[in-house]
Amino acid sequence: MRFGVYHVIMSFVSRRHFLNTSGATLFATQTLGQAANSKRIKAAQIGTKHPHAEGKFTTMLDLDDVFEVVGLCEEDNTQRERVSTRRSYQSSTWLTEDQILGDPEVKLVAIETDIDHLVPTALRCLKAGKHIHLDKPAGQKLAPCKEMHHEADRRGLTIQMGYMLRYNPAFEFLFKIVKEGWLGEITEVHGHMGKKASSGLRKELSQYPGGGLFELACHLIDALVTILGKPNDVHGVHVKTQRDAFKDNQIATFQFDGALATIGSNHNDPFGGPRRQFTVVGTEGTLAIQPLEPPKVSLALTKDRGKLKRGTQQIPMPKTEGRYHGEFRDLAKIVKGEKSLAWNSEHDLIVQESLMLASGLPLDD
Template identity: 30%
Template sequence: MTLHCAWIGFGKSTTRYHLPYVLNRKDTLHVAHIYRRHQKPAEQEPQYQGIHFTSDLNDILNDPQVKLVVVCTHADSHFDYARQALEAGKNVLVEKPFTMTLAEARTLYELAARKGLIVTPYQNRRFDACFLTTKKVIESGKLGEIVEIESHFDYYRPEAPTNPGKPQDGMFFGLGVHTLDQIISLFGRPQHLSYDIRSLRNPANPDDTFEAQLFYGRLKAIVKTSHLVKIDYPKFIVHGTKGSFIRYGIDQQETSLKAGIMPGEPGFAANEAVGQLEYVNDAGETVREEVASETGDYGRVYDALYDAILHGKENYIRETDVLTNLEILERGFAQPSPATVALTK
């Protein structure tokens, strides 16, 4: 059985982070339509042959074969396009950030529930190799009770031309939406939050630097991004009552995609990073292990949606996780930073 899909938008998100994985799954997924307001020569590239490009959104909304619509436009149009697709009876996958506000997200979930449909964000970084490796170590139990996890996604890009925008255009919404989601997927909804959100390179721009601390009883999760880091931190640092784990290096899928190496091709996302695990076992002995990288695959988002839409399986991301993530992002700008806030249940 094939899941017929359509895209709204044909920018970098669609061409780099979605279509390469979908076109590598021809046995289960079919790209029926791509909507864009203006046609361009890229549509004639060999990998897009056989796809119907259109500037009429109704070609998607009125096609009874299309069961999944993917919204890959600027964030301020996500809500409207997703709402139209749901009202037309389509399941919907939305690029990050899911919506501009928590209220919009709740509205979409309520509409989807009334229609018996799925609406969900594209949290592809749940399937980063570095995160999957760290998750496997945590779930192994070798570290005991986790008391601290630190997640970094840093750059060294000191120049920042003036480009004013809204909070949704900054790094907390743009990248924090992913790194916060990884923590939420592991530990759920925190009780307290601490924020430090700043624009260090150019004060006229939205934030480029943030640190969020999420508190879960004894556990503290730290999520950080900066554009002024010349020497890499570990990607993940995890401490538990029985030991510690450190993992350097980010997932290489994006690196391969930027280089034109596609999923299924030799060398795609090649990742030789090795994590260092040290813990005390049940015999009281210190054990040191090297942990090979898990295989990252953003296409697993589509595998999960295929099973959810056509076979009724549980979606890969819970509604409560999505709403918690957006609430954390939104609350970050509700007061001057730095700040500490409490979340209600």
């Protein structure tokens, strides 16, 4: 692709994805990080049972220019023994939850418990005055989720949900061109996230009535709500492909004014990773992301948009600093008061309600 076109793409995607693209930039980043050590945010993590727990903790350690990680908590002794020898945790300080919440210098807590303990733990952190990064999904009941967001809003604290695709460069590009009107009126969206679940993962996820879609495809529902807002109607279809309790093959439809969307998840798909995709169709263009990580993007336009020409073209995406680095760099700016989170509590509650309906979970209020 010509340099001019690539420059257009770069202008749409946050510069955080280019931190490590040159030696000069890396040197500048290290120098600034050393100078700013005294202003680093003290952070901690509660929980190690979430599938993303180790990755999130490693990311905060890696971002030592913005975070001083004081330690982590795992109050299940069996789990702690199981994970304490992992490289990411070996040199870490193990703390109790009370030690973390009682330390006024700890400003941020990443919450990486199992799903059912995410929201109760978040609420305790908020009441202790902590900003939080909360992994997904936000529990199986709507009322506690509402209480959590109300507490955060009342205290002026931030809840950053762990929907990592928000900071994927392809989705950043998508959100911006939709906002700019490049695709015209959105009429259709299709998304899918699947994998080949092991017997252990099937057993673990079978405890959640919402099935695999509830645990995994919530990322795509967050993206859907970002571009189209609250759906008027949501319906889910759920199939079991094996003789166990796990709803492993699901699809949900979402109806909006003038638009339809489908989001699916299949946990019995041996090629689920490369088949993960998100496609947005509008009256003036279509954007398709497949696979999602690392993203490959195809854009079709009915007319020229700056350096991008009418017709179908492949859009190169920049290499990211890391899977979770973007969200934690953004969160650091928010905690420091330099900006506000782009997704508010109203958005997050719409996502949670839509996810529950799509997964076949009852709304409890």
